[in-house]
Amino acid sequence: MLQDQDVLERRDERLEAMNFLNQISDDYPDAISFASGRPAESFFDLGRWIERVPAFAERHGSRAGLSVRHGFDSLAQYGRTNGLINDLISRQLMIDEGIRCAAEHIVVTAGCQEALDLLVPILCPSAGDVILACSPSYIGITGVAARHKTELLPFSRHGGRSIVASLTQTIEHARTHGKQARVLYLVPDFDNPTGAVLSLDERTSIIELCAEMGIIILEDNPYGMFCFEGTRLPTMFSLDRYGCVIYLGTYSKTICPALRVGFAALPPALCHADSNLSVLGKLSRAKSFVSVNTSQLAQAVVGALLLDAGCSLTRHVSPATGHYRGNRDCMLASLSSTFAYCGDQVSWNEPKGGFFLIVDLPFSFLRAQAMACARDHGVLVMPLSFFAFDDEHDNRIRLAFSNVTHDAIRDGVARLGRFVQTQLAAR
Ligand SMILES: Cc1ncc(COP(=O)(O)O)c(C=O)c1O
Structure with missing residues (x-):
């Protein structure tokens, strides 16, 4: 249950989420980003x-x-x-x-x-x-x-x-x-x-x-x-x-x-x-x-x-849909292999469409953890607390798979895995 002060702080955090995303993207330009749900640019054909x-x-x-x-x-x-x-x-x-x-x-x-x-x-x-x-x-x-x-x-x-x-x-x-x-x-x-x-x-x-x-x-x-x-x-x-x-x-x-x-x-x-x-x-x-x-x-x-x-x-969206499906599959496979060692401590959903999936972690993943993950491990993810109105989702993160390559997905999930390992080891 959140206290009134926490509720206010969380409201401000939600309203600042986009700025936060822009700021860590600027601060860690080489980090792999699963943070923003942008459509894949490879399907833009503005000239045509x-x-x-x-x-x-x-x-x-x-x-x-x-x-x-x-x-x-x-x-x-x-x-x-x-x-x-x-x-x-x-x-x-x-x-x-x-x-x-x-x-x-x-x-x-x-x-x-x-x-x-x-x-x-x-x-x-x-x-x-x-x-x-x-x-x-x-x-x-x-x-x-x-x-x-x-x-x-x-x-x-x-x-x-x-x-x-x-x-x-x-x-x-x-x-x-x-x-x-x-x-x-x-x-x-x-x-x-x-x-x-x-x-x-x-x-x-x-x-x-x-x-x-x-x-x-x-x-x-x-x-x-x-x-x-x-x-x-x-x-x-x-x-x-x-x-x-x-x-x-x-x-x-x-x-x-x-x-x-x-x-x-x-x-x-x-x-x-x-x-x-x-x-x-x-x-x-x-x-x-x-x-x-x-x-x-x-x-x-x-x-x-x-x-x-x-x-x-x-027909126009069909190639992009195939691409997003392939990215989702790559992300699911990467999550399975990266987190095989921790049993059901780390779990995730398997969306049937769209741009996003959710990972459940055995510890809180808030703004500070998102910063540390970007700074120390070079991967950007969105804490679900940025989208939530209570503390029920503090252990969850959103991963966007829409605008990343398969190599970046595999590498980014491995980086996330290393962050999770350090957190688990510190407990
Ligand atoms: C659920 C949802 N609604 C609306 C939008 C914004 O759409 P638009 O670019 O048309 O303003 C987004 C963009 O990410 C979204 O995820």
């Missing part, structure tokens, strides 16, 4: 993608009755706040995700992060409105909650606890303290940081619970397309019959992060206004004051790629 932009500009121009030249001019102008490529995204959602969402119900944002940042104050407008998020959770939602001074109430999936029971308890806890849970933030597919996937039962029960409680689910799905084995489960958005799920998408991992193109897809129930502005209307209005519109040049690159690929990125 940009070559496709004229075809997009031509389509864009001809739809507006413009010449190619004026199509380009109009791309270079200020654009529609809600986005330029909504029809292509809508088609891609149908083909790749089985999601039915009208183009008019999509708002294109500067990455998924902007969608989160705009939606939280809209969905949690009053004092006492709280966000529910799993402990551990992606740092981006922690930062957004802190920025808007919205309280974030964590629930746990650790130790075999049922997610629905844990959520119900947290919602009740909020209520008895005079607070209202308004938003539930989730990464149901290949979660960051845990790599976990929510089962179909969990997805449907969570939707039922949230619909009953008037809670909006923010379904964040950057990694769903990187599925290594088995069949993908339906998104929560496509399972939702109540209009309580907003789907957040991004092209940061499937194409490249520099584009800063993501989107929010809203259910019809949140798009129709009665007396007040709808959530869609509020989102659009907020965006018009924050970033005016998402860069049309960046949208044109995404649009060109979608046009070229018949509005499906399945």
Whole structure:
């Protein structure tokens, strides 16, 4: 159980996690990094993608009755706040995700992060409105909650606890303290940081619970397309019959992060206004004051790629998915051989997709250990405490396997093994 002071220190540590990561990367530039979940650069092909932009500009121009030249001019102008490529995204959602969402119900944002940042104050407008998020959770939602001074109430999936029971308890806890849970933030597919996937039962029960409680689910799905084995489960958005799920998408991992193109897809129930502005209307209005519109040049690159690929990125991501699968396998094999000597003292999960896996260690691995590991052994990893709201995850670390070579994986895991050995010997 954490004391109040510890809770505050941990909150600051979570908010500083990205700076910490940048700082140790700068301090130990030769260290092997399993710390950041960057997509593999070997699949970036910006030159070729940009070559496709004229075809997009031509389509864009001809739809507006413009010449190619004026199509380009109009791309270079200020654009529609809600986005330029909504029809292509809508088609891609149908083909790749089985999601039915009208183009008019999509708002294109500067990455998924902007969608989160705009939606939280809209969905949690009053004092006492709280966000529910799993402990551990992606740092981006922690930062957004802190920025808007919205309280974030964590629930746990650790130790075999049922997610629905844990959520119900947290919602009740909020209520008895005079607070209202308004938003539930989730990464149901290949979660960051845990790599976990929510089962179909969990997805449907969570939707039922949230619909009953008037809670909006923010379904964040950057990694769903990187599925290594088995069949993908339906998104929560496509399972939702109540209009309580907003789907957040991004092209940061499937194409490249520099584009800063993501989107929010809203259910019809949140798009129709009665007396007040709808959530869609509020989102659009907020965006018009924050970033005016998402860069049309960046949208044109995404649009060109979608046009070229018949509005499906399945084939486009297939080589990268194979690469990430190979990296995961290499990391699992390296962990098995490195830690064979310590029996079940060190264990790890085997994610079925995404960029991350979790290692459980027999000692606390916090900021100080991350520093020592980088300094003395030349390997960077992320303590799970950076993503957690309690001390349940102090013995765990996140390893990202997305942007490293097999040699670096083998070498980096061996280095981690030497760090673990020194810690075990010192006990
Ligand atoms: C779970 C999750 N959501 C959102 C993002 C950010 O996405 P974007 O680059 O579209 O802002 C990330 C990036 O790592 C992520 O892991």
